[in-house]
Amino acid sequence: MQNHSNAGRLPPGQIITKKLPVMYVGDIPQINRTEWSLKIFGEVQKPVLLSWDEVRQLPKSRYTSDAHCVTTWSRLDNHWEGVSFSDLLTLVNPDPTANFVMVYGEQGYSANFPIHDLLRDGVLLAYTLDDKELATEHGFPLRLVVPHLYFWKSVKWVWGIEFLSTNKLGFWEQSGYHPHGDPWLQQRYTV
Numbered sequence: 001m002q003n004h005s006n007a008g009r010l011p012p013g014q015i016i017t018k019k020l021p022v023m024y025v026g027d028i029p030q031i032n033r034t035e036w037s038l039k040i041f042g043e044v045q046k047p048v049l050l051s052w053d054e055v056r057q058l059p060k061s062r063y064t065s066d067a068h069c070v071t072t073w074s075r076l077d078n079h080w081e082g083v084s085f086s087d088l089l090t091l092v093n094p095d096p097t098a099n100f101v102m103v104y105g106e107q108g109y110s111a112n113f114p115i116h117d118l119l120r121d122g123v124l125l126a127y128t129l130d131d132k133e134l135a136t137e138h139g140f141p142l143r144l145v146v147p148h149l150y151f152w153k154s155v156k157w158v159w160g161i162e163f164l165s166t167n168k169l170g171f172w173e174q175s176g177y178h179p180h181g182d183p184w185l186q187q188r189y190t191v
């Protein structure tokens with residue numbers, strides 16, 4: 001399946017898939033945008049609770065990136081649109097000691113990051129995929145996209161972003177997934 005233009009884009013041990021599979025634990029939550037909000041809290045100067053309209057009024061970023069699932073599928077060239085993590089960060093002004101971030105999704109899902117990973121190009125809180133409103137199963141209304149880490153880190157149905165001075169482990173990271181998850185280094189599991 002790999003053609004010339006994909007050379008060097010596939011991390012070791014990965015296989016290309018054409019369609020983006022749907023992966024989740026628990027149930028697919030049905031979220032009403034008018035009742036939904038995004039909470040940004042923790043070690044910050046100014047915690048915020050953003051409504052859907054407020055999120056949509058923030059600067060819009062677009063980024064095309066590849067998704068690499070730890071179960072070995074990769075889907076190339078996903079077109080995402082949303083708010084960049086750096087734009088969200090300026091709203092809350094994190095404390096200088098806030099070197100880590102936990103991102104929370106519905107149903108107890110979460111993923112942990114060193115803050116510098118989220119400040120890289122292409123890290124978005126996305127609301128469209130391939131020019132269409134995010135489908136329910138892909139994380140409607142808002143999902144995280146962190147293209148340079150395994151896709152389990154790209155939390156769907158995001159409701160919260162917490163800034164922390166110490167690193168905690170997220171949902172899968174507590175169950176033996178690698179705390180960092182770099183697909184180029186095959187940081188898949190720790191057990």
Ligand SMILES: Nc1nc2c(c(=O)[nH]1)N[C@H]1C(S)=C(S)[C@@H](COP(=O)(O)O)O[C@H]1N2
Nearest residue numbers: 021022023024025105109138151152154156
């Ligand atoms: N809230 C939540 N986010 C999640 C998951 C999940 O189970 N719950 N699964 C993760 C995993 S393992 C992958 S591979 C991607 C899959 O995203 P997709 O279903 O849009 O392809 O979502 C990630 N984000």
Ligand SMILES: [Mo]
Nearest residue numbers: 023069070152
């Ligand atoms: Mo995954």
